[in-house]
Amino acid sequence: MDYSGILNNVAKHISLSKGEIEFFTSLLAARQVAKGELIVEEAQRCTYINYVNTGAFRAYAFDRHGSENTIMFAIEDWWITDIHGFVKGKPAMMNVEAIEESSIRQLHIDGLERLYDKVPKFERFFRILMQNSYIREQLRIKDNLTTQAEERYRLFINKYPQFINRVPLKQVASYLGVTPQFLSVIRNRLAKGS
């Protein structure tokens, strides 16, 4: 099995010995995920943190009308899980679905704890991972509070150009917190305005 993707990802922040690499990869499960398949299910225990090797995912939750709201996207070289459920052992509050045929590497919470124990520098690695996730979310909250839909869309395509033509517009809309219809209006306005 090919672990070069995840090992390079880890190597961005910490360096591992041969033995550590072996121990780390022994804790990983490789999994192929079909388009549309869920790797995290709302109300279920979520015991894995997932590294996206190839493909793309989205995390979403339902509102009281039953429409899906996109909480995050993740493509190659990103990590994704229901962080609350994973860390606290609580039921997941969201679904994570493959939006393409994908390949992932899964690390179980028990494996992660053994990893922290045996190779403490992974504390550093996940510290940085959590830190970057926190930064991302704090920025998103600020943007959601301070700007309106059209501006948020501009920020989005600027920040995540690699998502364009890969995730459907209705999912972008639900990520931005608007309806697909209104996103359509926005796109129309922008196309004319520039």
Place this chain on the structure above:
Amino acid sequence: MDYSGILNNVAKHISLSKGEIEFFTSLLAARQVAKGELIVEEAQRCTYINYVNTGAFRAYAFDRHGSENTIMFAIEDWWITDIHGFVKGKPAMMNVEAIEESSIRQLHIDGLERLYDKVPKFERFFRILMQNSYIREQLRIKDNLTTQAEERYRLFINKYPQFINRVPLKQVASYLGVTPQFLSVIRNRLAKGS
């Protein structure tokens, strides 16, 4: 100077030897902050992460109309900083203001890096801190996407009862992403409805 607050906070997740405690506290600066004073200023470098010993703070950013939007609150035993500016050495995107006369313990980014170096278990401590912050923000994003103002207000007073009668309603409103006028309408509705 009294470091019992911050040491107890650290002790929730890691235990330190006498020498480590000494080294850690030697990196801290104690500071008294007057109500209304800023400890992080937008567009300035933000070089400290702040532990709130006593008092209360809020982080806020301006929108294009010049109104303040509250990104987070922090009271005793919380940590607060502009996490992006602090970690990446970039200008802060927000202000952090004391909303009460407060006492804080400040850890400089350089000190933190020396701390990681000399006492690696602090990687674990801040991993958990960042992790909890990420959880908090991911949940807030989900709530902001999936619920409307009245529900968000109910969730807020439920989750943070200790803030009530301590932070002014206009700041709660800007945290929830509504105007003070509309929050007033909501409160009125809730008072009649129950």
Place this chain on the structure above:
DNA sequence: CGCGACGTTGATTTGCCTCAACGATTGTGG
């Protein structure tokens, strides 16, 4: 005391939603 910030209320406006309908893809079973 008097000023300024706060919380509230009401009238009007607006950003965005809902509902409905349509062509263009995409996918799927026959």
Place this chain on the structure above:
DNA sequence: CCACAATCGTTGAGGCAAATCAACGTCGCG
């Protein structure tokens, strides 16, 4: 390989949630 359904992106009409603008009483504080 076609027929059909399903999904997607779009447009338009009408409606609602929340913003804006304005005004007023209250209260803490200098």
